[in-house]
Amino acid sequence: MQKMIVLFFLVMFVIGTDTFLISPLIPTLQSMFGVPTGMAGWMIGAYTLGSAVFALIAGPLSDGWDRKKVLLSGLVCFAVSTCLCGFAANFWTMCLFRFLAGVSAAFTAPQVWAAIPTLFPPAKISKVLGVAYAGLAASQALGVPIGSLLAAGNWSHPFWAIGIFSLLLAVAVFFAVPSMKPHGQQGAKPSLLKRYVPLLTSGKARGTFLAYFFVHLGSSAAFAFLGKWMTDRFHLSIDEAGYVIIFLGLGNLLGSICSPYVIKALNPFQTMAAGMLIVIAAYIALPYVSSVYIVKGAYFFIFAILGILFPLMVGLLNSLNPAIRGTISSLATSTMNAATTFGAWMAGMLYVVFNGYAAVGVFTGICLACSLLVFISSGVLSNQAEKAEVKTEPVG
Template structure:
């Protein structure tokens, strides 16, 4: 029993459990992708209905995130994590036994709610356990597991579907969920309650630095997702890519993001979060227009690796900076702060494909990418300018105070 208590208090234990939770969430998210043709044929679903099925995850995730973030800050992380797992298991079993598109959509909505529990209470628990100087590296490690789950989901789902039919991928994930449930039940514990978490939670949504981070996350997610509707057709027409090539190329972006995230977290702990994310925005801005220049799949893979790495430098530092903002405002409301990240990311994932596809239709792919490039550069430079003006204003106040 003493050994179990010691394990609960060890931050590494919590990091492993949360990383496993994130991995399973993204594994289930991606495992559905190769099964989409089966849904189309079995339920005679149109492309619009399939789009709704895929997109309703982001919808429920966006709605549930601030609610579960507030509940986690007020009543504790562990309870939210456990109930989130129950919802995830229900979602997975509903996927396995669904006999209509309506039930599949309900399952996908529940999956988004379960993910919201992990991405608020889970990340907040890591922030509770790690001091500010080590948060960036820990949160970056979690993002690596997110990328691993995203990368493995589609190929594992397709392979299991071919081997054992429609239900096997979901039974496979259900086994992982049960193991994860035991880990959450016995290896997680709530940190001491912070009395002012409610008041801090209200301040978060009005804080200028938090709002600036919201913009960074939204633009980072938009810049990545803008490629999803326009590049597959471009690859097919200009590089002769087939569906497997396209999957590998997008997988390279995810792989780069996962590989860079721990490094970005480590650098943010040592060099500062703000400078790193602003530099990441500039690198991302420069790399986006390059994706239409290569004339071979190998060179295209190299450019997309750069895009994924840049996204890692943009998004990873936002997590410890949000935690730092909570500390500055009074502490405790970490789940609410990470709800800001999740909401911004969800909005970016919704806006990016719509804007990217629209601009590509009206103008061209290159124009769409140059416009995104311009927006990223303007935001990075204006954020630096605002920060400089705030510093100058503080110096003036100090000087006046001395006089």
């Protein structure tokens, strides 16, 4: 069990590192490829667009397949496509390879979220989810800054490093993870549409996914041009920007570790409401900070709270219907990446039109406020949130 926990942590670590890597590299790649600021965000958006679109297919299919094989195949393709990013000759080939990496991630990351409730006893699920999410947080604390340092020598190095490490993880998955074949569905050809029906017909499910979209729309917009803002405002180099992101990731890591204890001490409603309101105020105030040291502390604080909230959101999503966790996890991934795609695009447009980061902070605050209101109105934060409300229809 411990080996699988570590392995899931590392899988999410490489996925997260690859997802967030472009942010501190935007100034370098923008200059090298000769693209305007408004277009630069699409080097992030291409990845998230591929993941968002193909996750909608990957989830229902994986509910009818052996999750181990899906995870293994996704990791291998992810490794190859990420390595190819390091050979990109221009802006459009970089977008193409990032798109392929996103498609591969769509078949990889959701298998981790769906496998945890299958492989671990109920008492350990929330903690293991927290550890897996800590892999994403650690990717910001360690993976992205390390990538920034490697990029200081050559921008291609971090892509090659991630690709090679992903291949090693694929080997570990082959030996350490057991088969996870669907119960009672062997030989059945899964119906993509029918797997989504229980979610589409539930008001609570629709509200939960909409709230999840808003929170990622706002947070991804703020993160996408963080490196650009710090370069413009504080004249930081690419490796210095990576050092700032260390504090962001450390806060996220701390929050994800503490998440189960905070939720237990309070309750889902109080945790979500208090956390969201604090983060909204912080994001709106952040662009007016004049010291890079205060920025480090502010982002540590913001992402510590987000590190508490995101595992809570994943748990709420998984509670909607235990019978189709693969579909739920992939739809959550698709929702997150669709939000990240639009968030990166909106951040670039707002940054150019309003000549700075302040408008991005306001946009983020509005998105998080919408997310909180939808979470509350959907009813998913009630005492019955842990029970599956969506009734499963026969699938296959």
